[in-house]
Amino acid sequence: MRRLGSFTLIAALSAASSAAAGGYDIPILYSARHVGAGGTAVAYVSDSSAIFHNPSGLGQIGKGNLLLDVSLLTGDLRSTPYLFGPENIQSERVVAPFFLAGGSARVHEYVTLGLAVYPVAAASGEYKYQLADGQDVLDKTTLIFLEASPAIAVNIDKIGLRIGLGYRITYASLDRFRNSAPLDVDIKMTGLSFAGFRVGFQWRFTQFFTIGMNYRSKTKTKIDQAGDPNRTSGAPSGTGELFASAATELTLPARISGGFRFDWAQFSVMSDFE
Numbered sequence: 011m012r013r014l015g016s017f018t019l020i021a022a023l024s025a026a027s028s029a030a031a032g033g034y035d036i037p038i039l040y041s042a043r044h045v046g047a048g049g050t051a052v053a054y055v056s057d058s059s060a061i062f063h064n065p066s067g068l069g070q071i072g073k074g075n076l077l078l079d080v081s082l083l084t085g086d087l088r089s090t091p092y093l094f095g096p097e098n099i100q101s102e103r104v105v106a107p108f109f110l111a112g113g114s115a116r117v118h119e120y121v122t123l124g125l126a127v128y129p130v131a132a133a134s135g136e137y138k139y140q141l142a143d144g145q146d147v148l149d150k151t152t153l154i155f156l157e158a159s160p161a162i163a164v165n166i167d168k169i170g171l172r173i174g175l176g177y178r179i180t181y182a183s184l185d186r187f188r189n190s191a192p193l194d195v196d197i198k199m200t201g202l203s204f205a206g207f208r209v210g211f212q213w214r215f216t217q218f219f220t221i222g223m224n225y226r227s228k229t230k231t232k233i234d235q236a237g238d239p240n241r242t243s244g245a246p247s248g249t250g251e252l253f254a255s256a257a258t259e260l261t262l263p264a265r266i267s268g269g270f271r272f273d274w275a276q277f278s279v280m281s282d283f284e
Contacts, residue, residue: 089101127157148189
């Protein structure tokens with residue numbers, strides 16, 4: 011029965027359809043200026059974080075810009091992580107230092123280039139609990155999406171328009187671990203996608219009013235077992251056997267966002283939607 015249970019777990023992972031990870035997007039990131047404005051950025055971003063928010067914002071940069079941003083998020087969950095374990099328990103506190111490292115430079119009167127690396131989506135939970143037979147269990151899952159993105163922005167100054175395009179290389183990692191009989195789980199899956207892009211514009215059509223829009227394309231990242239022989243996937247507890255390689259496909263859905271900014275004297279009103 012243990013072998014059957016193990017095989018069923020891996021078979022389910024191997025045959026899984028695409029998992030949509032829209033719920034893993036972190037909505038308010040990069041940088042402190044935009045976090046302080048409730049996450050709004052699309053219409054007016056003007057530093058290297060534009061590569062994440064709206065690449066057309068690179069067109070507002072002067073000679074160049076370097077940006078290192080850290081957004082520290084922390085929190086915990088309350089749920090029932092295991093059907094045969096205790097109910098409604100609190101997870102360990104997670105501390106997640108999300109970062110963006112980027113740089114950009116104006117290479118022509120009308121052209122700016124940039125490059126940035128940053129996490130774009132994540133989820134994590136770690137539980138420590140005891141089963142009815144006294145067995146101590148560590149049960150944790152970590153999922154993260156990282157992107158590296160070169161980008162370009164072109165200015166059309168006569169009409170106050172900036173257009174931007176970014177190419178996205180996406181790295182996805184899923185780590186799943188549980189040490190509880192009758193089933194140990196120790197899975198590490200990673201993968202890369204090279205098919206993503208962002209495109210957007212900012213248009214300042216009066217002295218006081220700017221609008222912007224950004225489109226992020228859908229990406230599908232195939233992830234599979236990293237191939238470490240010391241890791242076991244769905245083996246009966248204590249056997250150290252590897253039944254099959256785990257593999258699946260994670261999807262970051264397409265997303266379109268827009269926004270506006272209205273300036274009057276030293277006051278500004280801004281809003282984003284997606």
